[in-house]
Amino acid sequence: MSRILNAASAAAVGMTATAMLLLAEPGFASDLAASANLPAITLPGADAPQRDPADATTTSEQPVVTLPQSPLSENPDSERRDEPAAEPKPALDIDSLAELVAATDRPAEIDPELRCLAGAVYFESRGESLAGQLAVAHVVINRAKSGRFPKSLCGVVHQPSQFSFVRHGKMPAIRNAAQWNNAVAIAQIARDGSWKTQAPGALFFHARYVSPGWRKTRVASIDNHIFYR
Template sequence: MKKHKQWIFAVLTLALAAAPFTGLLYKTNGAVYANQNNNASVMMESTLSEKEALPAFGTVPLRVGSSGQDVYELQGRLKHLGYYDGAIDSQFGTKTMNAVTWFQWKFGIEADGIVGAKTKLKLYNATKAWKPTEASTSTAQKTGTSENTGTSNSAELTSGDAMGLSENDLKIMANAVYGESRGEPFEGQVAVAAVILNRVKSPNFPKTPSGVIFQPGAFTAVADGQIYLEPNEQARKAVQQALNGWDPSGGCIYYFNPKTATSKWIWSRPQVKTIGQHIFCM
């Protein structure tokens, strides 16, 4: 009986001695699982918050030369805040860029005129009350995109009617831009289109884009036949931007590539700026 009591006492002693370790193990496991559950909860809350704050814009950065539904929304939201007073035409031109830069400066973002993720999020959060109530004036919006109808290329260029330009004039402008500057940055392509329009407006040149482009010796693309290459979408957009009033050349009526130019006369013209491989001059 005495030994039996000793065994019971020993078992109780061991149980009491092991109790703190059992509690620690339980607590440790409990902490692990609690942390896992808490992390899952935080992740879920974070995901929901991101979804709630996620802009309706697409993921592609917007800049001068961009067009489409995202630009329509950008212009609408900027106009809602009073930063933009132009037409909601779905075309990212100089006026839209100025509005973007103003908004970025006011909201403490780098004022580079490019609408990236940070600018989109700030703009979205600042305009949650905005609704797309203003109709777009873009012909492309009315006729649909090229993915839907396959006809937007010519439709986008019909806004040139404001200058009294024919559809053929606009098409040949796109051909000229593509033939002359397809390897140039987009700004340089718009500048080439702007030079064509500047010549049309000048009393010293023919009065139509076709007349300007096919004037003898005026464009290399005509001389070497590249004028007849099928232009891509970027060349068409460059023409559209020039028609919308963007002139990166600063009003120039000439340009040349210093690496390939053979005319000594062209070097005598007052040079305004260099874009890509081209020097633009008056």
């Protein structure tokens, strides 16, 4: 019996010694992790373990997470740069309506509403002073805003039996380019409200040589026209 116990003790000691030798053998821990299908742990600063490309038995590889890079770091030229603010245009030093007309640029394309307004100025008052032309333009604008006439400038100008120069719903041809350009400038000034009219609130006017007998409030008398509201 004692011999059997001694043999068992010797076998246990031998197995312990063998296990200690195996644990001390380089590469045993990594082989053990691979055989147990466990993720490899890489300490900070250490090189990641190299895998054999031919090894297709590993199915628990940890996913590699790539953080997105800042767009500014990818393209330094895309960084926002503060651009200097545009300098405001200096205000025009205008002392008279004539100077404002001269400083007003004619648009490259005249929109229909401006054309109708300029047509009223041209055909009704091109021979009048600039103040008289401006007053005529404001009559058209005031009518469109009053609610008593058509709401558009063209509607006011082409309203039947209102402006004698409109014939069969159309305006005559323009024959004087300089006076037309002047009328366009007056129309722009009136529409923009950039110069005060001498006939504020006027909705009607007639030539001095006629007497329609209107019972309306007289607003102003400018050149050859008398204005009412």
